[in-house]
Amino acid sequence: GAVVSQHPSRVICKSGTSVKIECRSLDFQATTMFWYRQFPKQSLMLMATSNEGSKATYEQGVEKDKFLINHASLTLSTLTVTSAHPEDSSFYICSARDIFRREWNTEAFFGQGTRLTVV
Amino acid sequence: AQTVTQSQPEMSVQEAETVTLSCTYDTSENNYYLFWYKQPPSRQMILVIRQEAYKQQNATENRFSVNFQKAAKSFSLKISDSQLGDTAMYFCASVSDYKLSFGAGTTVTVRA
Numbered sequence: 070g071a072v073v074s075q076h077p078s079r080v081i082c083k084s085g086t087s088v089k090i091e092c093r094s095l096d097f098q099a100t101t102m103f104w105y106r107q108f109p110k111q112s113l114m115l116m117a118t119s120n121e122g123s124k125a126t127y128e129q130g131v132e133k134d135k136f137l138i139n140h141a142s143l144t145l146s147t148l149t150v151t152s153a154h155p156e157d158s159s160f161y162i163c164s165a166r167d168i169f170r171r172e173w174n175t176e177a178f179f180g181q182g183t184r185l186t187v188v
Numbered sequence: 189a190q191t192v193t194q195s196q197p198e199m200s201v202q203e204a205e206t207v208t209l210s211c212t213y214d215t216s217e218n219n220y221y222l223f224w225y226k227q228p229p230s231r232q233m234i235l236v237i238r239q240e241a242y243k244q245q246n247a248t249e250n251r252f253s254v255n256f257q258k259a260a261k262s263f264s265l266k267i268s269d270s271q272l273g274d275t276a277m278y279f280c281a282s283v284s285d286y287k288l289s290f291g292a293g294t295t296v297t298v299r300a
Contacts, residue, residue, distance in 0.1 A: 103288070107231075111292070112290045118286075160231060179232065
């Protein structure tokens with residue numbers, strides 16, 4: 070399988086500041102990347118889908134101005150949580166896929182996740 | 189739109205025994221894929237097994253196998269010879285428009 074690296078794995082930030090999370094595909098071109106949020110003992114909730122070179126598509130109820138997503142290259146997508154508040158504390162996971170690679174067009178590869186704590 | 193339902197929040201199994209996790213789904217697509225993902229305490233998502241809807245044969249990966257009942261829209265996972273390392277949260281998922289839809293998850297605890 071392919072490798073997706075997510076950084077940082079843990080971050081603590083002060084309320085009101087912004088924090089950036091990176092998601093990199095290490096050995097394939099990630100034409101499409103997905104960002105999820107997960108609360109303890111709960112399922113993954115899709116926040117947004119981004120395609121390289123175009124604007125992200127956000128799921129209903131996700132604030133696009135708070136969760137800025139940039140997918141500027143085929144190997145890197147970033148999620149920036151702006152003006153973070155304690156309620157933004159959560160586990161964020163990215164996944165990536167190459168939709169043009171037939172054998173992988175149904176499989177997503179996941180990063181290790183980032184635990185964000187806003188104090 | 190696709191919905192995935194897992195009705196078992198928690199399951200416990202003795203080491204070396206077998207456990208079956210249930211999953212039902214709803215889809216309007218003719219061809220689709222179904223997955224089981226494992227999320228251990230490290231929280232890394234790991235693909236356990238994949239099933240293509242047009243294939244009637246149930247997928248198998250070592251100790252993991254599925255019972256795919258297309259008409260009933262059921263997709264259960266059987267873990268045979270359970271090992272301590274199988275302790276994790278298991279998610280059933282389907283894909284539509286390249287997006288994965290996950291069930292609520294089942295926490296599996298393997299007892300020594």
